[in-house]
Amino acid sequence: MKRIAVFLVVFFLSSFPAGAEYVPGEIIIKFKPAITHSITGQANAGKMADEGRKNLGRVFRRADLDTPEIKRILKGTGVLQLKLHPGLNVDETLRKLRADPDIEYAEPNYKVKAFATTPDDAYFDQQWGLKAIMADKVWDVERGDTDNTVVVAVIDSGVDMDHPDLVGNLIFPGNDIYYGDSDPNDGYGHGTHVAGIIAAVTNNVIGVAGVSWYAKILPVKVLDDDGLGDDLKVAEGMEWAADNGARIL
Numbered sequence: 001m002k003r004i005a006v007f008l009v010v011f012f013l014s015s016f017p018a019g020a021e022y023v024p025g026e027i028i029i030k031f032k033p034a035i036t037h038s039i040t041g042q043a044n045a046g047k048m049a050d051e052g053r054k055n056l057g058r059v060f061r062r063a064d065l066d067t068p069e070i071k072r073i074l075k076g077t078g079v080l081q082l083k084l085h086p087g088l089n090v091d092e093t094l095r096k097l098r099a100d101p102d103i104e105y106a107e108p109n110y111k112v113k114a115f116a117t118t119p120d121d122a123y124f125d126q127q128w129g130l131k132a133i134m135a136d137k138v139w140d141v142e143r144g145d146t147d148n149t150v151v152v153a154v155i156d157s158g159v160d161m162d163h164p165d166l167v168g169n170l171i172f173p174g175n176d177i178y179y180g181d182s183d184p185n186d187g188y189g190h191g192t193h194v195a196g197i198i199a200a201v202t203n204n205v206i207g208v209a210g211v212s213w214y215a216k217i218l219p220v221k222v223l224d225d226d227g228l229g230d231d232l233k234v235a236e237g238m239e240w241a242a243d244n245g246a247r248i249l
Contacts, residue, residue, distance in 0.1 A: 026083055027084065027097070028231060031104060032102055036077070039052040039080070066085055068083055072236065111229070114223060143214065144212060145214065150214075156222065157187065157188035158188070159174070169216055171245075175237070
C-alpha cells in the first residue's frame, strides 16, 4: 500500500459506540505482525499459503470455532472480516479471540453512517464557515498549485458525478466499494456536500466555493443510498484510495 502524505478525516462518518449496532454474525480480527504475511499476504482466502491456513486453523481451534467464512481480507494488513456460523454468540467468540496470543484485536463489524444531515439550502447559509476561518484572506496569499494538484479521496456516500460545480475537479471513474462497481454516484447527498466543502470549483460564478481551489476529488462510495455502511467497507475504501493516487483521505 502506498504511503499517504497527509491523513485527514473528511468523510464525516461515525462508528457507533460500544454496545451499539453491528453487522449480525460478523467480526473483524487483526493478527499480530509475526504471522500477518502468511495469512493476509494475498487479497483472498483462496490464494492463502499453506502456512497461513495452518496459522488460521490454529487460532480457530483455540477459540473453539468451526472454520468461519472469510468474507474479506485487507491484503497485507493482518485484518480479516469473518462471518460466523449461525447460532454462535459474537461477544463470547470475541472474548476467546482477544485472549489468543496471535490476535492483536478482535471486534464486531460496527455499522457506520453519515455523521450529519446535509441541508438542501442553495448556498448553505452563505458559507459562513469559510468566513469564520478567513479563507478569503488566505486566498490572497496562496491558492495552491495548478501544476501539482493534491488528490483528496472523499470516502463517503459517493459524489454526484454530474454536479456542475464539482465536475471540473473530479477524478473519474472513482470506485463504488459498497455495491461493488465503478459507479460512485451519490444516492444520499452527504458525500457530494463534503466534496463541495473541499473542492467545489472556485471563482467560476456558479454555486459555492471550495476550500481548495485546485485539489482534485477521488470519489469512493462506501455507504449505501441511505448513508449506511460498515467499518470494513470504510477500511477497504481507504485502502483502495491510497493505492489509487489519493494523498489525503
